[in-house]
Amino acid sequence: MTGVNLDPAKNILTRIEMSEKQTNGKIKAAYLIPLLQDIQESYGYLPREVLEYVSNFSGIALSRIFGVITFYEQFYLEPQGKHTIKCCRGTACHVKNGQKISDTISEVLKVNEGETTDDGVFTFETVACLGTCFLAPVMMIDDEYFGNLTSNEISKIIKRYKEGGTR
């Protein structure tokens, strides 16, 4: 395994308040989700070495941590791209040929849904609905919406992000 810097995780763990701890100093299991969110915020994903350290430090079993992570879509065990592209597959997008948008993103990035490009720039996901049906078909890159898409536009947008630009 490559060496992951544990310092950010250590920082997060030492900042945990007493009220989240048990009488023997171990961390309460109920605090696990906010803790994982903080760690993912810091690392971009949840590296196994960090999780093993967290388990040892907190007294929360690695199995429990793993169970929670695999239960929720929000947690990632693999490094994510610098940008996350979320393509909507809700009803409105579907009837506006959203599938074509999704296929095009896949083609341009050369990855399947749920994967990250080899250069680590993009992670591609589909989501049930982005809640912006008036923009259908729609995708998001990070916090930005791209609505009324045509498949032609997609490669241009992706190229812009790849060159370090944004919208």
Place this chain on the structure above:
Amino acid sequence: MSTVNIRINGLDFQAEAGENILKYTKDHEIPIPHLCFDQRLTPGGACRMCIVQIEGRPGVHTACTMNATEGLSIITENDEIRRLRKSTLELILSEHKTNCTSCDKEGACQLQDYAYEYGAAEDKFPSIVTKNSADNYTEGGIAISYDVEKCIRCMRCVKICAEVQQCEALTFMGRSGEAIVSTPFSMLLTDSSCEMCGQCLDTCPTGALYDKEAAGKGRVRKLKLTRTTCLYCGVGCQLDLNVNPQTGKLVKVTSEAGVIPNDGNTCVKGRFGFDFIHRDERLTTPLIREGDGFREASWDEAIELVAKKFSEIKKESGSDSLAGLSSAKSGNEDNYIMQKFIRSIVGTNNVDHCARLCHASTVTGLVRAFGSGAMTNSINEFSNTPVIFVIGSNTSECHPVMGIKIRKAVAEGKTTLIVADPRKISLTDTAHFHLQHKPGSDVALINAIMYTIIDEHLSDESFIRERTENYDSFREAVLKCPPEFAEKVTGVKAEDIRKVARAYAGAESASIVYSMGITQHTTGTDNVLSLANLAMLTGNVGKAFSGVNPLRGQNNVQGACDMGALPNVYPGYQNVAMPEIHAKFEKAWKTELSDKVGLTVVEIMDKARSKEVRGLYVVGENPVLSDPDSNEVLQGLKNLDFLVVQDLFLTETAELAHVVLPACSFAERDGTFTNTERRIQRYRRAVDPVGNSKPDWEIICSIANKMGASWAYFDVSEIMDEIALVTPIYGGINYRRIDDVGLQWPCVDNEHEGTAVLHKGKFTRGLGKFHAVNFMPQKELPDGDYPFILSTGRMLQHWHTGTMTRKSKVLDQIVPKSYLEINASDAGRLGIVTGEEISVSSRRGYICVDAKISERMAEGVVFLTFHFKESPANVLTIAALDPLAKIPEFKACAVKIAKL
């Protein structure tokens, strides 16, 4: 607890308020189907099979999540409930691959039974069976197999691992229809926090989890179960040996929830440690030495030779030139017969056994303080004890089922756990306090705890006044040891000592648990006396959830001591030197007896070297590996004119014998073991004896009769009847009474119900006696030449000299060889890495062994187990003895470590 009236199917019942309804109906044999319920687990209501109707409330409700309340009235089955259960089953079957034709569980599978009972169709719904994949956590692993295609996601395995075993090795990976059971990152169980107890195998309601070694060796429904007592540690778990009647072989080991004392739980040894029964290396016929080797002999010839030789030596050099080593692995009846043989036929009190090497100082110390050397309280109390102080006991590895009780109580917030141990043993992971004191500094540590208790007025004055004596001289000694002094000797911060003292003394009741870390020192008796002082100082003796609790190591070390396999006492700790006792046994055994206290284990070996002991009879022990300073032991044994060894295998000791006698294993005969909480429990014959092997007591009787006795025991229960006659504490024990559940001694007559807590109201000796104990350093301190302290002990997966456990496929796969545990900075200084073979030497010898860098070790201290003959730890240990108990200092000697 109050009683409430409930109605079930129109019939009136009384239950305790809050009692679980499904458990209640199970106990009253009212059938309610269930798949996810196990009485050891928190009910989850997941499988929906136990649905019932409640009168006056709409819908259906799960019985497993329902508690008894006044007036509750339920219907457990009608057409509507049947219809719902049927479709629930059909949904479950859609995710279960029903290949019953080749399943080991066929005919003993709850799911299959219910499908039949409710007429559920396998194919009512489309199959959504998750396929087995390469990242299955058991793929390529040992002992346990998980077939995801048969899994119904009841969660019993995940929950038993978390709630009962406290290992949390298992979890659900993913969610909804795609959830499968897994370890974190699908790692192998042996890489996870799993302890391989196999509780998950036992609780699985289908064939999804199964014992790899048992697969294909007999369908579960055809296996014959025999209830027996585990052969490993002193907890005395009740096991069911599952034997295939067609092959006559043991297929697997299970246990039943609810049994005393283990509630259906086992450890890895109890689950997987019995391959030795059927191993080809078992001795099947007597052997007689011929030159450098052995020849096979008949029983008649072997018995004749032993009787002749013993008689000759007795005639030439007197009875005291003979000695016997009995066995804490054999039953009470065998030990009784052995000591009776040595005392009444050979005519000497030279009989001892390995209790000398483990708890001799317990017996010496606790008899002096309390009047009885046994565990004061009972195992089940540890589920509810407010404070548990574990010192010198690696409970979760050496008494694992006891360990899980403690871990569970801590996890449930019922117990504050204090651990004092030179190593960061696994119990320290959950402990509230860990005092990592230096080996051999126990007295200073305990005295400083008591100093704080006295100093801060936390002692129980009325208990001291009414129940004890000799307080003042004790107090004087303790006041010489303030925590600041102890800090220098023990390496533990004074403030931590004070905190622990407050926690222990402040509890409503507190229990002390200890084991070899306390006893195996030249100051062993002092250590034990100090713990007795601590308990009396705070009034923590003679009531539930308290006491001084030595955990006995061997399955029957308590019983072997009770039976008088000790040089100074007859059965029931009746002193051989007391004239009236002596006369009683001369009358009972109709013979003359010696009133001279006999030799202890280490003394027997010494006298063998000096030729004062010429003949030795060893039953089921392996002193070459188990006794300290092996080279001296070897020399003693080689010096003997006649050595008889009775065992299952040709052990390192048996190889030196003149006659080797093949004994039956515990699975091939009947008898009783007494566990650490003084409970006398049955073990039972489950398979036929291997070859011509015989039970120990039968062999000893044959020799006795050849030497002039006329002992005729029809079976083993008659021996127990004789034991009851001469042993007051066993007075009420007979096979009928202990058939179902064992009784705890003292049990003085047939009406007596046994004793869970000793010293209630009055100590066995009358008043509890305080002893002034001053700190003394260990015998051999580290110095420039030998700078490390070596401590020795056991590990979870192996047992003693490895004669049995190393013949188990699973146990050998988990830990195939020995290793020396060493702290990272020590290893770094010596340039040693994990896995590197190194040499370890003491003033007595040297061995080679792999190094293992371990966070559990403190600097300057190294640890080695004595299970492995390739790296025999006892070549290094010192035969320095506790002056009173004659127990050797296994826990501390000086060694040096070098790269090869």
